[in-house]
Amino acid sequence: MTDIESPEPVAEPAVPEPTAPGADGLPFGPTGLPGGEAPAKPRRTALKAVAAVVAAALVGVGIGEAIIKVHYSDRPAPVAAAPAAPSASPAQAWGAKSNGNHFGSLRDLMLPVPSGWRLGPDYKSIGNDHELRDADLDKALKETLADVPEKYRKDAENALSSLHIQGIGARTLAATDNSTTVTLVLSQYNQQAVAAENNSYGKWYTDNELYRVGPGVAGHAEAHCALPMLKAGDQLDYLQCYAGVGDLLVQMEVAGIAPLDQNKVVDLFRQQLDRLAIPGATA
Structure with missing residues (x-):
């Protein structure tokens, strides 16, 4: 997959890809940054490694960690299927239902390009304004599973299947x-797994000394933001935010010239999140 490229060269330092990798080459986050809490058992260590591969390949979102929580904890709790969604109004092509499920295109659910921004560089295999569903999503998941060691592949297949992944979409902004470059990613799957995944990010950021405390998001207590530590003289800064909204895991990754305008990007x-609000998304 192709990582985000820098915007056109300017006199200032070029902005790198929003998911600046850690030493293991994976994106920042619970499945991607080294130095997290060591697993208690060897088998769980191996399974975490498998999940990290799945998460990294699955366009950078943390679905791998949800797989760990759903299937590979010492006392795994079953993940209930999301309740049946009521019929959507034919007059509304996209939005959120009162049960937390969203309907319509992920591209419609994503924030439109605001004033002062334009579409940015491609995000991995998705592009800069696209979504994967149906056959394209199945193909991406199969390619992801091909990277999992054969001895764990069946477990990974079952784990991914249990999440009922419906689509993954991305829009990048420059x-x-x-x-500054910003990547917004929406991943639509099982509500309970989305909630568990978002909670894991919140704990990771809070407990990990590799991150600085990030800003809050007005009106959204469910959102978590953090900034990786900087060294004196660093010219680039990064911010990462996550939130679970019903059946959508919402991810924002930012890379920009330091000092980063946190208020500006967090407001995006x-x-x-306001656009995805339940019981109804607003245009």
Whole structure:
């Protein structure tokens, strides 16, 4: 898959891909940054490694960690299927239902390109304004599973199947002054697994000394934001935010010239979450 490329060269330092990798080459986050809490058992260590491969390949979202929580904990709790959704109004093409499920295109559910921004570089295999569903999603998942060691592949297949992944979409933004790039990713799957995954990110950021405390998101207590530690003289800064909204795991990754305008980019995340609000998304 292709990582995000930098915007056009400018006099200032170029902005790298929003998911600046850790030493293991995976994105920042519970499945991607080294130095997390060591698993208690060898088998769980191996399974965490498998989940990290799945998560990294699955367009950077943390679905792998949800697989761990659903299937590979010492006392796994069954994940109930999401309740049946009521019929959607034919007059509304996209939005959220009162039971937490969203309907319509993920591209419609994503925040439109705001003033002062333009579509940015491609995000992995999805592009800069696209979603994967149906055959394309199945193909991506099969390619992901091909990277899992054969001895764990059946477990990974069952885990992914249990999440009932419906789609993954991404939209990237680049500031018109080329100072900042933003990636918004929506992953639609089992509500309980989304909630568990979002909770795991919150704990990871809180307990990990590799992160600085991130800003809050106005009106959205469920959102978690964090910034990796910087060294003196660093010219680039990063921010990562996550939130679970019903059946959607919402991810925002930011890379920009330091000092990063946190208020500006976090407000983009607020606007995205407002758009997905339950019981009804707003245009």
